[in-house]
Amino acid sequence: MTDPQMWLQIQAHELGLELTDDQLAQFERYYELLVEWNEKMNLTGITERAAVYEKHFYDSLTVASAADLNDEVLTLADIGSGAGFPSIPLKIAYPSLKVTIVDSLAKRIRFLDEVVSQLGLKDVTCVHGRAEDIARLPDHRDQYDVVTARAVARLAGLNELCLPFAKPGGMFVSMKGSDIQEELDESRYSLDKLGAKLMEVKRLELPIEKSERHLVIIAKTSATAKAYPRKAGVPLKTPLL
Numbered sequence: 670m671t672d673p674q675m676w677l678q679i680q681a682h683e684l685g686l687e688l689t690d691d692q693l694a695q696f697e698r699y700y701e702l703l704v705e706w707n708e709k710m711n712l713t714g715i716t717e718r719a720a721v722y723e724k725h726f727y728d729s730l731t732v733a734s735a736a737d738l739n740d741e742v743l744t745l746a747d748i749g750s751g752a753g754f755p756s757i758p759l760k761i762a763y764p765s766l767k768v769t770i771v772d773s774l775a776k777r778i779r780f781l782d783e784v785v786s787q788l789g790l791k792d793v794t795c796v797h798g799r800a801e802d803i804a805r806l807p808d809h810r811d812q813y814d815v816v817t818a819r820a821v822a823r824l825a826g827l828n829e830l831c832l833p834f835a836k837p838g839g840m841f842v843s844m845k846g847s848d849i850q851e852e853l854d855e856s857r858y859s860l861d862k863l864g865a866k867l868m869e870v871k872r873l874e875l876p877i878e879k880s881e882r883h884l885v886i887i888a889k890t891s892a893t894a895k896a897y898p899r900k901a902g903v904p905l906k907t908p909l910l
């Protein structure tokens with residue numbers, strides 16, 4: 670890899686994104702904070718600079734190939750964002766996005782608040798709580814244009830954590846690795862129960878590492894029924910199968 674920043678700029682261009690020097694500086698500051706805080710808490714197993722740029726930053730930006738994020742008033746909720754993936758890279762690349770991050774681990778929310786402050790990001794709200802509880806609040810229920818989740822749970826359970834946040838007419842983009850057919854098959858019933866429909870599955874490959882990725886694109890067709898999400902812990906323990 671050439672310089673990771675230059676590499677990201679070229680790869681982002683392939684995704685239809687032109688990153689400015691200021692945005693590249695934000696990615697670099699994010700990288701520094703990630704590595705610094707990772708010494709005090711468990712944020713990521715990937716710390717080598719080029720690998721972070723490819724497996725975290727670039728991988729997060731691929732959501733742009735599933736959803737048009739250019740709209741000035743677009744709202745995005747990232748569920749189980751951990752150290753900020755995919756929402757922080759997306760926010761850096763699309764400054765007009767209005768982002769809400771939900772994570773059940775307070776330490777990670779503290780890290781994200783620091784990232785938001787140090788990078789000077791506007792319109793990012795980091796919420797500490799279980800998705801099952803936050804999705805019951807009127808400010809968050811059936812509200813978002815785009816909902817994202819990467820590496821949180823298998824799709825059948827994940828649908829119940831994420832779809833209640835999407836507005837009818839909005840979408841959920843679930844970022845997955847390889848071998849997803851079984852997960853897709855077992856998620857059908859949950860889609861039906863949660864007023865959603867599978868639209869498309871996009872296959873991608875990381876440019877250098879070459880590992881396979883999938884974006885599962887789901888359309889929310891109607892408001893979430895009162896019964897969902899069930900009590901915190903239940904969706905992942907007893908998924909809608």
Ligand code: SAM
Nearest residue numbers: 749750751754772773774798799800819820821
């Ligand atoms: N999305 C990030 C990524 O791809 O690097 C983080 C993935 S990490 C494996 C899963 C994250 O989901 C953790 O930060 C965890 O605290 C959060 N999480 C798990 N269950 C959750 C729930 N029910 N509500 C909110 N966050 C949850």
